[in-house]
Amino acid sequence: MEQDAYRDAGVDIDLEAAAVQSLISELTFRRTDKFGMTSEIGHFAGFIQFGRYVLALAVDGVGTKMLVADALRDWSTVGIDCIAMNVNDLYVMNLEPVAFVDYIATSALSKDQMRQIGIGLNEGAKQANLSIIGGETATLKGLVTGLDLAGACLGIQEKDKVISGSAITPGDCIVGIPSSGIHSNGLTLARRMVEEHGSYDEKLLSGETLGSALLKPTRIYAEVLAVCRETNVHGMCHITGGGLLNLNRLGTFGYTIDAPLPPQEIFAWIAQAGSISEQEMYRTFNMGMGYVFILPKEGFETVKRHYPDAQIVGQINHEPGITLRGNLFCQSGSGE
Numbered sequence: 001m002e003q004d005a006y007r008d009a010g011v012d013i014d015l016e017a018a019a020v021q022s023l024i025s026e027l028t029f030r031r032t033d034k035f036g037m038t039s040e041i042g043h044f045a046g047f048i049q050f051g052r053y054v055l056a057l058a059v060d061g062v063g064t065k066m067l068v069a070d071a072l073r074d075w076s077t078v079g080i081d082c083i084a085m086n087v088n089d090l091y092v093m094n095l096e097p098v099a100f101v102d103y104i105a106t107s108a109l110s111k112d113q114m115r116q117i118g119i120g121l122n123e124g125a126k127q128a129n130l131s132i133i134g135g136e137t138a139t140l141k142g143l144v145t146g147l148d149l150a151g152a153c154l155g156i157q158e159k160d161k162v163i164s165g166s167a168i169t170p171g172d173c174i175v176g177i178p179s180s181g182i183h184s185n186g187l188t189l190a191r192r193m194v195e196e197h198g199s200y201d202e203k204l205l206s207g208e209t210l211g212s213a214l215l216k217p218t219r220i221y222a223e224v225l226a227v228c229r230e231t232n233v234h235g236m237c238h239i240t241g242g243g244l245l246n247l248n249r250l251g252t253f254g255y256t257i258d259a260p261l262p263p264q265e266i267f268a269w270i271a272q273a274g275s276i277s278e279q280e281m282y283r284t285f286n287m288g289m290g291y292v293f294i295l296p297k298e299g300f301e302t303v304k305r306h307y308p309d310a311q312i313v314g315q316i317n318h319e320p321g322i323t324l325r326g327n328l329f330c331q332s333g334s335g336e
Contacts, residue, residue, distance in 0.1 A: 072211050088221055096157060
């Protein structure tokens with residue numbers, strides 16, 4: 001498999017971006033009173049005016065990682081993933097997540113399955129220090145098969161403390177924070193590799209099974225709020241589906257990654273199993289780096305104090321685009 005492995009597995013990143021843009025192009029109505037919208041759709045979350053504060057909403061789900069949970073009959077951690085994928089999208093703008101609602105769509109209810117999902121949701125809420133204030137469960141036999149878990153999260157911050165990425169400046173350093181593993185993106189491709197070239201019980205060299213590696217919950221980067229209180233952060237990025245392409249969401253800067261974090265063992269197994277190029281691996285998965293700070297170099301020690309596993313992975317340059325180990329990864333603003 002070459003560059004199109006993820007597309008062949010069922011997910012076309014470029015088509016997805018184009019389809020989302022088609023949807024966004026139709027969303028032209030804006031409320032105009034004191035609770036109007038204060039940002040355009042397309043960053044990691046949208047803002048609503050609320051006095052001296054802004055409110056923000058993020059929405060995301062666990063995706064096909066649910067099928068791994070089904071295969072292992074272990075749904076006790078997917079709730080962490082659901083909350084993580086939402087709150088991490090709020091942290092990138094220095095927004096504090098405060099409330100969450102979940103949505104479960106299923107073909108048939110199971111008390112044990114729901115109990116296990118509740119365990120993960122509660123743990124995720126604890127890690128992110130937020131309240132789960134409600135939710136919805138829908139039995140949709142004939143419309144869905146299995147179970148899908150998603151949710152939406154409310155964040156808040158004073159207007160002048162929101163970090164948009166507009167302050168990013170050439171010379172800033174790029175600081176990577178390790179992921180816990182595959183997180184909740186690229187599972188369509190990862191599952192295909194396991195199903196075609198291995199099994200969920202197969203062990204990696206470390207002794208961990210493929211199933212356990214794929215099901216490991218997404219890291220919640222709650223310490224971001226403390227970092228932003230203590231040092232001048234210019235921009236942040238949550239590395240999700242699309243891998244390094246997520247950096248383009250911050251603007252047309254030159255992102256030079258010359259010392260990437262070491263990927264976890266599961267990524268090497270996937271690449272080898274499917275003969276997948278490094279280029280596609282880095283545009284599909286987080287490859288060991290789940291979160292990025294962009295800030296003046298003097299701020300690195302503050303990040304390191306809260307994230308001992310943080311490393312400087314690169315810097316911001318004048319020439320737009322993303323460069324990985326000296327090779328152009330993609331033009332700025334492009335998925336190519």
